[in-house]
Amino acid sequence: MNQQVFRFAPSPNGLLHLGHAYSALLNDRMARESGGRFLVRIEDTDETRCKPEFTAMIFEDLEWLGLRWEQPVRIQSEHFDDYVANLMALWSVGALYPCFCSRKIAAAHALQSFDPDGQPHYGGTCRALPRELAEKRISDGAVHGWRLNMARLGDQEASVWGDAVIAKRHVGSSYHIAVVTDDALQKVTHIVRGKDMEAATSMHKVLQRLLELPTPNYTHHPLITDESGQKLSKSLKSTALRHLRNGGVTPADIRRRLGFD
Known part of the structure; x- marks a missing residue:
């Protein structure tokens, strides 16, 4: 039987709170109870919001909680080549297309329907652009992101996301492509995260299928809330x-407060 692998993967765009502590402690406990491995990963592809000082504080807070994890820690910003390779694999099979729209243009042509995060669905301005023309614009240096061609994929469950952004303009990646790439490379078998991430699982499963990557076992735990019932948030x-x-x-x-005494 293969060893189970769990991971806690925060973004260093702020300080950890009780919700993060619960998720980290839960992953650690499940790893220990199964005789498995516990990893920490830093998800910092958004380099405009993520700061090295927050990464250092994440490690300090986790150590203070008494957690220990395998080394070295995977830092996403050090592995953009891995994500670009998978983007190009998806582009080669027509699963995504380059989008040259600025945020303003995309908003002006957005549909009146919304994804699970409350963002309006993209109107498809660049979807019908001939591949030859798109390739020329890319070779000419046009700034672009990448979107899933959800209509072509025909996945009913993931279609709620519309043509989701898989790589942002000026960045070269997004949370979605990075996380499925890393989970496969790190041989993660069990993903245990908050219910606020449950909707994204359908998109991750689509990417795993397209890239012929293994699909981990997903569990979405309840969120820690404040006195007013609102989820904790950076x-x-x-x-x-x-x-x-x-x-x-x-x-x-x-x-004790989180039920791990």
Whole structure:
């Protein structure tokens, strides 16, 4: 029987809060109970928002909680070549197409339907662009991203995302292509993450099928909420672990509060 592999993969665009602690502790416990492996991965493809100082603080917070993980840690920003290789594989089979639209143009031609994140579906301006013309624009240096050609793929479950962005303009990747690439390369067998990521699983399974990658076992745990019932979030500046620590809270307190005592 193959060894089970779990991972905790935060983005260094802010400080870890209790929701992150719960997910990390849960993955670690499931790995230990199964006799498996626990990995930490840093998902920093969005280099405009992700900062090295946050990466350092992530490691400090996880160590403070008493967690230990395998080395070396995979840092996504060091592996864009892997993601580009898979993008080109998808382009070669017609599963995606280059999109030259700016955010303003895409918004002006958006449909009146929305994806699970609340973003309007792309109107398909670049979908019908002949491949030869698209290739010429790329060779001429035109700035472009990449979108899934969902209509061509015919996947009913993933179609709720519309022609989702698989690589952003000026970046060369996106969360979706990077995460399925990394999970395959790191031989991750079990993905345990919050319910807020459940909708994205359909898109990840599509990418895994197209790239002939293994599909891990997915589990989506309940979210940790604040007193008002709202999920904890970096964007809402939910109380960070290090702020709790500075206030005298101990790792044992955190574990008891989250049900890991």
